[in-house]
Amino acid sequence: MSTLDQSTIRQLDGEHLDRIFSDKASGKDQERPELEALIDFVRDGDTVMVHSMDRLARNLDDLRAIVRRLTDQKVQVRFVKENLTFTGDDTAMATFMLSVMGAFAEFERALIRERQREGISLAKKAGVYKGRGKALNAERTAELIRRAAAGDAKAALARDFGISRQTVYQYLRAGRTR
Structure with missing residues (x-):
């Protein structure tokens, strides 16, 4: 989860889950212990439910690789927000949808970062941005x-x-x- 208001409970509210894997590290990081634990845990016939594609990966290449890694283990991957499920036996249209929706998620994330940088730059020029405080006195x-x-x-x-x-x-x- 990236921010405090992104809670696992809120993201998958109403879904029946046997086990929850939730990394505190950002989806952009390659080293995600809970993702690795999930991949080690799942078995043939399991379904992995993810709130949205951008929660699983921040770029299209990683998203496709993770989905492929899970479906190669005969595990379904279901994205709740996008209402998409991938099984490994996907049609050309399903593969296309993964690519398109993943590309949109990556593009949206890039826009957010760009707007954030622009906002910080404007705040610095106005003298109101001081940056993050020191961790230690x-x-x-x-x-x-x-x-x-x-x-x-x-x-x-x-x-x-x-x-x-x-x-x-x-x-x-x-x-x-x-």
């Missing part, structure tokens, strides 16, 4: 740098400070340039 930053210098593992630091490893590295780089 000066005291916590100093502690992070001190512990990293003492040899603490970056992954442990990330967990302890409630930030990503990438953010740990950003703070360490910034600390070196002071």
Whole structure:
């Protein structure tokens, strides 16, 4: 799920589900543990229900690859919002619909990103966009740098400070340039 208002419960409300797999990582990411767990879990004859195509993948190539991977296992893939089901025995029209609807979802996502960038640019020009606040205050930053210098593992630091490893590295780089 990408935002707080996108809840699995709301997305598949009223559907009977035996098990729910929900990645917290964005659909654009290739590394999605819950997607891999789903693919390992499903068996011949199962149906995977997805709220919409853009929840499963953010680009057409990934969407087609994931659907193909599931249908090769004899698993149906049902997209609730688009009211489409894919079985692997799909007609040329079904394959076309997957491509067209997937392309629309990818295009819509690109438009959203473009509008977001434009909005941020306008807000910066108007002086109202300050960006995201710092994750750590000066005291916590100093502690992070001190512990990293003492040899603490970056992954442990990330967990302890409630930030990503990438953010740990950003703070360490910034600390070196002071």
